[in-house]
Amino acid sequence: MLVVKAGGRVLQRNFDRLIESVRKVNDKVVFVHGGGDQVTETSKKLGIEPKFVVSPEGIRSRYTTKEELEVFIMVMSAISRHMVERLSTTKRTIAISGADGNAVLAERKKRIMIMDERGKKRIIEGGYTGKITSVNGGLFRQLMDFFDVIVVAPLAYDPTEPTLLNVDGDQMAFALAKELKPDALLLLTDVDGVLVDQKVVERLSPEQAKELSFKIGPGMNRKLLMASETVSSGVRRVIIANGLVDDPISQALLGKGTVVE
Amino acid sequence: MLVVKAGGRVLQRNFDRLIESVRKVNDKVVFVHGGGDQVTETSKKLGIEPKFVVSPEGIRSRYTTKEELEVFIMVMSAISRHMVERLSTTKRTIAISGADGNAVLAERKKRIMIMDERGKKRIIEGGYTGKITSVNGGLFRQLMDFFDVIVVAPLAYDPTEPTLLNVDGDQMAFALAKELKPDALLLLTDVDGVLVDQKVVERLSPEQAKELSFKIGPGMNRKLLMASETVSSGVRRVIIANGLVDDPISQALLGKGTVVE
Amino acid sequence: MVLLKCPVCGGDVQVDDNALPGEVIEHECGALLEVYMKDGKLALRVAEQIGEDWGE
Amino acid sequence: MVLLKCPVCGGDVQVDDNALPGEVIEHECGALLEVYMKDGKLALRVAEQIGEDWGE
Ligand SMILES: [Zn+2]
Numbered sequence: 199m200l201v202v203k204a205g206g207r208v209l210q211r212n213f214d215r216l217i218e219s220v221r222k223v224n225d226k227v228v229f230v231h232g233g234g235d236q237v238t239e240t241s242k243k244l245g246i247e248p249k250f251v252v253s254p255e256g257i258r259s260r261y262t263t264k265e266e267l268e269v270f271i272m273v274m275s276a277i278s279r280h281m282v283e284r285l286s287t288t289k290r291t292i293a294i295s296g297a298d299g300n301a302v303l304a305e306r307k308k309r310i311m312i313m314d315e316r317g318k319k320r321i322i323e324g325g326y327t328g329k330i331t332s333v334n335g336g337l338f339r340q341l342m343d344f345f346d347v348i349v350v351a352p353l354a355y356d357p358t359e360p361t362l363l364n365v366d367g368d369q370m371a372f373a374l375a376k377e378l379k380p381d382a383l384l385l386l387t388d389v390d391g392v393l394v395d396q397k398v399v400e401r402l403s404p405e406q407a408k409e410l411s412f413k414i415g416p417g418m419n420r421k422l423l424m425a426s427e428t429v430s431s432g433v434r435r436v437i438i439a440n441g442l443v444d445d446p447i448s449q450a451l452l453g454k455g456t457v458v459e
Numbered sequence: 460m461l462v463v464k465a466g467g468r469v470l471q472r473n474f475d476r477l478i479e480s481v482r483k484v485n486d487k488v489v490f491v492h493g494g495g496d497q498v499t500e501t502s503k504k505l506g507i508e509p510k511f512v513v514s515p516e517g518i519r520s521r522y523t524t525k526e527e528l529e530v531f532i533m534v535m536s537a538i539s540r541h542m543v544e545r546l547s548t549t550k551r552t553i554a555i556s557g558a559d560g561n562a563v564l565a566e567r568k569k570r571i572m573i574m575d576e577r578g579k580k581r582i583i584e585g586g587y588t589g590k591i592t593s594v595n596g597g598l599f600r601q602l603m604d605f606f607d608v609i610v611v612a613p614l615a616y617d618p619t620e621p622t623l624l625n626v627d628g629d630q631m632a633f634a635l636a637k638e639l640k641p642d643a644l645l646l647l648t649d650v651d652g653v654l655v656d657q658k659v660v661e662r663l664s665p666e667q668a669k670e671l672s673f674k675i676g677p678g679m680n681r682k683l684l685m686a687s688e689t690v691s692s693g694v695r696r697v698i699i700a701n702g703l704v705d706d707p708i709s710q711a712l713l714g715k716g717t718v719v720e
Numbered sequence: 721m722v723l724l725k726c727p728v729c730g731g732d733v734q735v736d737d738n739a740l741p742g743e744v745i746e747h748e749c750g751a752l753l754e755v756y757m758k759d760g761k762l763a764l765r766v767a768e769q770i771g772e773d774w775g776e
Numbered sequence: 777m778v779l780l781k782c783p784v785c786g787g788d789v790q791v792d793d794n795a796l797p798g799e800v801i802e803h804e805c806g807a808l809l810e811v812y813m814k815d816g817k818l819a820l821r822v823a824e825q826i827g828e829d830w831g832e
């Protein structure tokens with residue numbers, strides 16, 4: 199079994215080749231997709247102004263209002279279904295969210311601390327993003343008896359509210375890999391792998407990956423730290439590779455990219 | 460097992476009570492939802508002008524452009540997921556489209572005949588609506604081993620294009636009932652049942668339903684004709700009932716509405 | 721008016737100069753014919769694969 | 777300025793008149809305090825259940 203994550207940009211720029219690549223896999227695939235840019239685009243068309251917050255550490259991030267969660271659910275679900283639409287001609291494919299069969303549970307952050315416009319730290323009502331708390335491995339294994347590909351949208355489920363939540367696709371993929379213990383977790387991005395001095399780092403032990411994560415730019419640092427944790431938890435390989443090439447899955451499995459193992 | 464269909468207006472006006480009603484069912488449920496009005500609303504917000512065509516018989520109907528199909532997929536998927544979001548606290552629920560596991564196949568009408576603006580009959584490229592050709596009963600039965608409720612969006616799948624297609628929710632529900640042979644098919648509408656002289660017709664044999672279908676207004680006539688066919692095909696009861704009341708499913712099962720059997 | 725032949729019965733069919741591709745004509749022989757463009761000119765063929773259909 | 781008591785150490789805390797509910801103050805005792813409105817007046821409580829988080 200493989201867990202594959204492709205970001206929204208890979209989907210937008212290389213959809214056909216990505217689909218062909220999934221079609222070639224001779225194994226079960228759990229496919230997590232992103233789509234943040236697509237959500238932003240549709241939000242704009244609907245006249246919803248994006249809201250950002252700044253953390254006390256100065257990190258600016260998107261704030262998911264209820265209104266935007268609606269768009270998030272629509273757009274992410276449509277992306278999932280377009281994958282199913284394309285794959286279902288040859289692969290038994292199903293698309294799920296974290297709520298289906300309580301597949302992926304999360305906790306909504308009810309209150310978050312921000313740095314407000316006056317530069318003061320303030321606690322505000324949290325948006326509709328979540329932190330993943332558990333994955334229903336049994337459900338995925340049962341679904342894999344009947345399906346070749348399980349497409350998972352970055353939508354986790356908080357049953358206490360109850361609400362679907364916007365979760366980061368990488369976090370979703372890492373959480374699934376930790377629970378499902380696939381042969382490999384592939385992260386298909388829009389770069390060739392982890393770059394140091396503009397060269398791809400080919401192999402890293404979990405320890406090296408963790409060390410490097412503290413010295414590297416945002417985005418990739420989280421990927422590396424999570425990759426380190428995931429391999430330490432018993433997943434054989436995490437491969438960070440380019441999703442914009444021909445047959446990106448085969449290429450990643452051949453080791454093109456950064457392999458953490 | 461029950462097959463339940465609720466139209467978009469029932470969802471919009473009575474969502475909470477409908478969810479509670481599904482929660483009370485002590486049996487497996489295949490739930491088909493509509494949402495045409497919701498699609499129109501979002502299309503408008505996105506600035507997409509609805510396109511209509513007139514059949515040679517003078518019947519005006521919505522024409523689903525590729526652009527509108529996109530909105531249809533987004534909005535219908537979001538409705539499905541909101542049902543899962545609410546039901547998943549107590550019921551094992553999953554939402555599927557016709558493409559998932561090739562659940563419901565259809566054929567896109569590639570060419571349709573219309574009456575154009577000059578009153579002339581003309582053949583044009585068909586829109587993205589489809590006629591259901593088959594239901595994968597085995598898949599539904601397998602899914603019912605693990606799920607209590609299967610939510611089905613009115614999206615069938617034409618694998619030859621391949622594309623998802625806008626299908627009428629009633630047609631979806633009738634096709635599912637014919638294949639799955641539920642104990643009852645419930646059609647929850649925004650009226651009390653089939654009305655003749657402003658009174659609800661309480662019981663009809665399939666023959667009576669067919670006869671009445673030719674004398675009754677559009678919308679309900681198709682429901683009656685299909686109900687007649689469905690009962691003739693071996694489904695015990697089709698009940699056309701009001702979805703805007705408290706606990707609409709129990710009320711329909713108690714025979715409140717028009718029972719074709 | 722353009723004078724064309726019916727592809728079914730071979731009889732004459734009068735077609736309006738500004739007929740549009742896709743336009744359907746019922747010929748007196750009972751054939752349902754469709755106007756289409758062939759080499760930039762109006763032509764006739766049997767109208768096929770048509771049906772009504774509804775979505776949600 | 778409003779003079780309030782720290783709910784942790786009991787010491788004095790100076791709070792700006794136009795502080796907003798939710799505003800967080802780190803008191804000299806190390807406590808992280810949150811300004812909130814109580815009976816229409818500014819008050820202090822320990823800031824809890826906060827965390828950073830990202831979505832897609
Ligand atoms: Zn003729």
Ligand SMILES: [Zn+2]
Pocket residue numbers: 782783784785786787803804805806807
């Ligand atoms: Zn103190």
